[in-house]
Amino acid sequence: MSDLLAFAGTAYAAPARSLKADALSDPLAFAGTADAAPARSLAFAGTADAAPASESQAVTRTATINRRTGETDVSLTLGLDGTGSGTRTTGVGFFDHMLDLLARHGRLDLDVEVSGDLQTGSHHTVEDTGIVLGQALHQALGDRRGIVRYGHATIPMDEARAAAALDISGRPYALIEGFERLPRGEIAGFEHEAAEEFFRALASSARVTLHIQLQAGTNAHHMIEACFKALARALRAAVAIDPAETGVPSTKGTLT
Numbered sequence: 604m605s606d607l608l609a610f611a612g613t614a615y616a617a618p619a620r621s622l623k624a625d626a627l628s629d630p631l632a633f634a635g636t637a638d639a640a641p642a643r644s645l646a647f648a649g650t651a652d653a654a655p656a657s658e659s660q661a662v663t664r665t666a667t668i669n670r671r672t673g674e675t676d677v678s679l680t681l682g683l684d685g686t687g688s689g690t691r692t693t694g695v696g697f698f699d700h701m702l703d704l705l706a707r708h709g710r711l712d713l714d715v716e717v718s719g720d721l722q723t724g725s726h727h728t729v730e731d732t733g734i735v736l737g738q739a740l741h742q743a744l745g746d747r748r749g750i751v752r753y754g755h756a757t758i759p760m761d762e763a764r765a766a767a768a769l770d771i772s773g774r775p776y777a778l779i780e781g782f783e784r785l786p787r788g789e790i791a792g793f794e795h796e797a798a799e800e801f802f803r804a805l806a807s808s809a810r811v812t813l814h815i816q817l818q819a820g821t822n823a824h825h826m827i828e829a830c831f832k833a834l835a836r837a838l839r840a841a842v843a844i845d846p847a848e849t850g851v852p853s854t855k856g857t858l859t
């Protein structure tokens with residue numbers, strides 16, 4: 604028990620995630636927080652029937668990743684139980700707009716700062732941000748215990764419509780359909796086809812199964828925005844804590 608208290612104490616250093624003292628008396632119970640809706644803010648204090656404390660990992664549902672390559676420098680902080688707060692500055696205005704939507708409708712706290720080789724176009728910046736967001740998602744979800752796992756959404760935006768279906772499966776897979784509908788071109792330096800690269804990079808590094816279908820539309824801004832909003836809503840549903848789920852939601856026993 605003293606081990607459990609020790610790791611729980613360090614895992615919940617942020618005030619918003621602080622454990623109630625009485626929650627610690629029952630390691631089987633999920634640890635609620637004093638100042639937020641329980642369903643949105645649950646974290647795990649470990650369970651008696653799970654791996655021994657020495658093998659357990661505290662899940663903070665947050666992650667910070669810094670990744671620097673010869674093409675981009677990405678700094679990203681993600682919180683799954685958020686409000687859409689944070690700032691997104693990638694140097695590509697339309698991409699910032701898409702990340703803002705993703706955070707807002709996904710209820711993610713998300714800070715993204717990217718310095719990329721925009722003289723080559725937005726491709727590297729967009730793809731590498733997808734890679735790092737996926738890495739952060741993978742890390743923030745920890746052992747996947749207690750999550751809903753699946754999410755889907757179909758979102759219209761004026762004449763455009765997109766659907767996203769997500770399984771936090773541990774198996775990287777991206778099925779992107781309907782992008783032949785997207786007219787060729789760019790929006791203020793964001794090449795339309797970069798959207799697909801973002802979704803593929805995210806699915807790959809987060810190790811999730813992601814299907815995105817662009818179902819209708821003629822305006823590229825609307826079409827891409829509908830895709831990001833559908834992803835946001837699917838992600839929000841899939842990463843949510845399921846109060847009835849006490850283990851890893853898999854008959855296999857693992858989603859990593």
Ligand SMILES: [Mn+2]
Nearest residue numbers: 700824825828
């Ligand atoms: Mn817009």
